[in-house]
Amino acid sequence: MNILGINAYHGNASAAIVCDGRLVAAVEEERFNRVKYAAGFPSQSIRYCLKEAGLALQDLNYVAVPRNPYARLATKLFYAMRMPSFARERVKVLAKFTSIPDALAHTFDTDPKAIRARFHRVEHHQAHLASAFFVSPFERAALLSADGLGDFASTMWGTGAGKRMKIDGAVAFPHSLGLFYSAVTQYLGFLKFGDEYKVMGLAAYGEAEHLDVFRDIVRSNGSGFRLGLDYFTHHHAGPEMSWADADKTPTLGQMFSENMEKRLGPRRKPEESLEPRHRNLAAALQMRLEEIYLGMLKKLSERTKLKAVCLAGGVAFNCVANGKIFDNTGFEQVYVHPAAGDAGLAVGAAYYVWHQVLGQPRNFVMDHAYWGPGYTGEQNRRAVEASGVSRNGCRIEELPEDLLMQRTAAIIAEGKILGWFQGRAEWGPRALGNRSIVADPRRSEMKEILNQRIKHREVFRPFAPSILAEATGEWFEKSHPSPFMTLAYAVRPEKRDKIPAPTHVDGTGRLQTVTCEANPRYWKLIKAFEQQTGVPVVLNTSFNDNEPIVCRPEEALDCFERTKMDALVLGDFLITRR
Numbered sequence: 001m002n003i004l005g006i007n008a009y010h011g012n013a014s015a016a017i018v019c020d021g022r023l024v025a026a027v028e029e030e031r032f033n034r035v036k037y038a039a040g041f042p043s044q045s046i047r048y049c050l051k052e053a054g055l056a057l058q059d060l061n062y063v064a065v066p067r068n069p070y071a072r073l074a075t076k077l078f079y080a081m082r083m084p085s086f087a088r089e090r091v092k093v094l095a096k097f098t099s100i101p102d103a104l105a106h107t108f109d110t111d112p113k114a115i116r117a118r119f120h121r122v123e124h125h126q127a128h129l130a131s132a133f134f135v136s137p138f139e140r141a142a143l144l145s146a147d148g149l150g151d152f153a154s155t156m157w158g159t160g161a162g163k164r165m166k167i168d169g170a171v172a173f174p175h176s177l178g179l180f181y182s183a184v185t186q187y188l189g190f191l192k193f194g195d196e197y198k199v200m201g202l203a204a205y206g207e208a209e210h211l212d213v214f215r216d217i218v219r220s221n222g223s224g225f226r227l228g229l230d231y232f233t234h235h236h237a238g239p240e241m242s243w244a245d246a247d248k249t250p251t252l253g254q255m256f257s258e259n260m261e262k263r264l265g266p267r268r269k270p271e272e273s274l275e276p277r278h279r280n281l282a283a284a285l286q287m288r289l290e291e292i293y294l295g296m297l298k299k300l301s302e303r304t305k306l307k308a309v310c311l312a313g314g315v316a317f318n319c320v321a322n323g324k325i326f327d328n329t330g331f332e333q334v335y336v337h338p339a340a341g342d343a344g345l346a347v348g349a350a351y352y353v354w355h356q357v358l359g360q361p362r363n364f365v366m367d368h369a370y371w372g373p374g375y376t377g378e379q380n381r382r383a384v385e386a387s388g389v390s391r392n393g394c395r396i397e398e399l400p401e402d403l404l405m406q407r408t409a410a411i412i413a414e415g416k417i418l419g420w421f422q423g424r425a426e427w428g429p430r431a432l433g434n435r436s437i438v439a440d441p442r443r444s445e446m447k448e449i450l451n452q453r454i455k456h457r458e459v460f461r462p463f464a465p466s467i468l469a470e471a472t473g474e475w476f477e478k479s480h481p482s483p484f485m486t487l488a489y490a491v492r493p494e495k496r497d498k499i500p501a502p503t504h505v506d507g508t509g510r511l512q513t514v515t516c517e518a519n520p521r522y523w524k525l526i527k528a529f530e531q532q533t534g535v536p537v538v539l540n541t542s543f544n545d546n547e548p549i550v551c552r553p554e555e556a557l558d559c560f561e562r563t564k565m566d567a568l569v570l571g572d573f574l575i576t577r578r
C-alpha cells in the first residue's frame with residue numbers, strides 16, 4: 001500500500017511517501033528549487049519521493065492532502081460575508097485545492113485519468129498531530145498542535161492510543177499563539193516569513209518588560225487562550241496568507257494594530273538598531289508564550305494523566321519553551337516531529353490515512369531525520385571533479401573512514417571551519433549532521449568568526465551543539481533525548497566555559513543528541529573529537545549561506561567555494577584549502 005502525502009499551495013511545500021506503513025522519503029520543495037519556505041506545488045519533491053520508493057504514479061493507492069476546505073465551514077462563511085476579500089481568497093484556495101490531481105498528473109506529464117489513487121483530505125491540525133504521534137515511539141500519548149493558522153484553527157489537542165487519535169479540543173481563528181508570536185516579531189522589525197526564531201534567540205538577552213500588556217494581548221481561557229483582538233489586524237484584514245507561486249518565498253501582511261504601538265511604544269523599523277527595550281519586549285513575548293503553552297500542556301497532562309506528549313505545529317519549534325516541559329508539566333517524555341511546521345503535514349497526512357482511515361497497526365518509528373536525497377560516492381566524485389576546487393589549488397584526498405574521522409576532528413580542533421556533507425538530506429529545517437557546518441565549541445570567538453565569514457546573520461542568534469547522546473546528562477541539566485534539535489536545556493554551570501561557542505547568553509543550548517544508531521558517521525566524528533579534546537560536543541550549524549540548506553554535492557561545493565570555509569568533507573573526500 002503506497003500513500004503519497006503532499007503539502008501544496010501553502011508555505012513549506014513538501015512531499016512524503018509511506019509504503020506499507022514505513023516512511024521511505026520526505027523532502028521540502030525548497031531544497032530543490034532553492035527558494036526558502038517555497039509554497040506552490042511540490043513537483044520536484046513528489047518526483048524524488050516516487051523515485052526513491054521505486055514507484056510510478058500508477059502505483060499510488062492514496063494521495064493524502066493536509067487541508068480540508070470544508071472544515072469549520074460555518075465560521076468561514078461568517079467571515080466570508082463580512083470580508084469580500086476573504087471570500088475571493090476562499091474561492092481561489094478551493095480552485096487550487098481541486099486542481100491538485102491535475103497538477104500531479106502534469107508533474108508526470110500524464111493524463112489525470114491515469115491516476116488510480118484515491119485522494120483523501122486531512123484537516124490541517126489532525127495532520128500535524130498525526131505527524132507527531134504516529135511516528136513517535138509511544139503507544140499512548142497526549143497530543144498538541146500549536147500553530148499559526150491552518151483550516152481556520154490554530155491549536156488542537158487530544159490523545160493517541162495505538163492506531164487511533166482522539167481529538168478533545170481546538171482553538172479556532174482568530175485566536176492563535178503562532179500569530180501572536182508572528183505579530184510581535186513583525187512589531188520588533190523582523191518582517192520576513194520565518195523570522196520568529198530570531199526573536200526567540202533575542203529574548204535571552206532581555207528582561208521581560210510590559211508583561212501586563214502581554215497578558216492582555218494573550219489571555220488564558222479554560223483549556224486554551226484568547227487574543228486581545230484590538231492588538232491585531234488579521235481578524236478583519238483577512239485570515240488567509242496569500243501564498244505566492246512556488247518561486248517566491250511567502251510574505252505576510254502586517255498583523256499588529258496601532259494599539260500595540262500605543263501600549264508598547266513605537267515599532268522598530270528593520271534598519272533601526274536593537275535597543276534594550278526591544279530585547280526586553282522579546283523576553284516578555286517569549287515569557288508570555290511559555291506561560292500559555294506550558295499552561296496548556298500542564299492541563300493536558302493533568303486531564304489525560306499520560307506521561308508522554310507529542311508535539312507539532314510551528315510553535316512546537318520553540319525549543320526554549322519545549323525544554324521547560326519537564327519541570328512545568330506532568331510530562332516525562334516528549335516527541336517533537338522534526339518538521340514540526342507545515343512541511344511535516346505531508347508525513348502527517350499520509351500516516352493519518354494509513355492508521356486513522358485504514359486502521360493499519362503501527363510498525364514505524366521516526367528515530368532519525370535522514371529522509372531526503374542522498375548521493376553515491378560516484379556522484380560525489382563527479383561533482384568534485386567538475387567543481388572549481390580541483391582547479392583552484394585545494395587539496396583533495398579520498399580517505400578510509402577511520403582516518404577521515406581522525407583528520408577531520410583534528411581540523412575542527414585547530415579552530416578551522418568545516419563543511420560536512422554526508423548521506424541523505426535532513427527532513428525539517430535543522431541540519432543534523434548530514435548537511436552541516438561544524439566547528440570547535442571550545443572557542444568563544446567561533447560564533448563571531450562563523451557569522452563574519454560564513455553565515456552573515458544577526459550576532460545575537462545562537463549556534464547549536466551536537467553532543468554524543470550518552471554524554472548528555474554530564475554536560476546538560478536534562479538528559480532526555482533531543483535528536484531533532486527541538487529542545488533547549490541549560491548547560492551545566494561547570495561546563496559552560498568548556499563549550500562557550502554553542503552556549504547561549506542565558507546558559508542554554510539547543511542541543512542535538514547524536515546516537516551511533518541514528519547517524520553512525522556523525523557520531524564517529526564527534527567521538528574522534530572527544531578523543532582528541534576531551535569534549536564530546538561540536539558546534540553544528542546548517543550548511544548554507546542565507547539560502548535553503550544545500551541538498552546536492554554541487555551546492556555544497558559551491559557554498560564551500562563562495563564562503564570562507566577551511567575544509568569540506570563530502571562523502572569520503574576531504575577537501576582543504578592550501
Ligand SMILES: [Fe+2]
Pocket residue numbers: 124128147148149150313314341342
Ligand atoms: Fe500548520
